[in-house]
Amino acid sequence: MNYYRAIWISDTHLGTKTSNVYHLINFFKHNSADSIYLVGDIIDGWELNKKWYWPKSHNHLLREILKKAKKSKIIYIPGNHDSFLRNFLSLIKFSSITFKKHSIHKTLDQKKIYVSHGDQFDSVRKISVFMNILGNFLYNIFISISNWITHLRNSKNLPHWSFATQIKMKSKNVKNYIERYKLFMVNEAIRNNCDGVICGHIHYPEIDNINGIDYYNDGDWVESLSALVEDINGKIKLIYWKEIK
Numbered sequence: 001m002n003y004y005r006a007i008w009i010s011d012t013h014l015g016t017k018t019s020n021v022y023h024l025i026n027f028f029k030h031n032s033a034d035s036i037y038l039v040g041d042i043i044d045g046w047e048l049n050k051k052w053y054w055p056k057s058h059n060h061l062l063r064e065i066l067k068k069a070k071k072s073k074i075i076y077i078p079g080n081h082d083s084f085l086r087n088f089l090s091l092i093k094f095s096s097i098t099f100k101k102h103s104i105h106k107t108l109d110q111k112k113i114y115v116s117h118g119d120q121f122d123s124v125r126k127i128s129v130f131m132n133i134l135g136n137f138l139y140n141i142f143i144s145i146s147n148w149i150t151h152l153r154n155s156k157n158l159p160h161w162s163f164a165t166q167i168k169m170k171s172k173n174v175k176n177y178i179e180r181y182k183l184f185m186v187n188e189a190i191r192n193n194c195d196g197v198i199c200g201h202i203h204y205p206e207i208d209n210i211n212g213i214d215y216y217n218d219g220d221w222v223e224s225l226s227a228l229v230e231d232i233n234g235k236i237k238l239i240y241w242k243e244i245k
């Protein structure tokens with residue numbers, strides 16, 4: 001079991017076929033922390049609303065998370081796909097899981113990190129993301145191919161490399177979108193008197209520093225299988241999960 005001060009994951013999109021639930025269960029079995037932040041789009045209410053998809057594996061994962069809640073503090077920050085939870089923020093009290101709109105995490109060396117899903121960016125600027133450019137159907141096929149390549153590479157123990165990310169970054173639109181998003185989120189950190197920001201939403205895991213403010217994106221569990229962790233020495237790292245058998 002790997003032990004951390006904190007773990008951040010987001011964009012697991014439960015309720016869709018593209019969610020890598022089995023990897024996520026495996027991740028929770030081998031990783032633990034004092035605080036576990038679920039940084040939004042954990043459940044995909046949009047897709048569930050269109051078509052109900054909830055196989056047994058999804059309940060299995062929820063049980064795994066509830067088991068975690070016995071020892072860890074769990075903070076659930078809803079995103080745009082699970083925004084239905086935002087209406088109940090004050091009502092929901094579920095064992096040791098707290099629901100918040102955003103949160104501020106204090107690292108070991110007393111740095112303040114603003115934690116937010118990050119979809120407030122979209123309400124400021126409506127820009128087509130990669131998914132909108134490609135369309136839902138093509139996107140799902142594209143992700144399947146990409147995941148298949150990732151799986152092959154993992155089985156050969158090659159370092160993380162995402163086909164999907166490579167293709168996306170070839171697009172100027174996507175690059176621009178990501179750069180603007182990062183600037184926006186860094187400003188959110190400044191507005192909230194924080195030294196850094198942790199978010200998700202754009203499915204692009206990354207650690208950067210912009211004008212002295214730390215920017216962390218925990219990625220997603222549709223293609224990247226990534227998480228942010230603060231280790232016991234207070235260092236925040238990005239990890240790409242490879243299944244432990």
Ligand SMILES: [Mn+2]
Binds near residue numbers: 119200
């Ligand atoms: Mn989102």
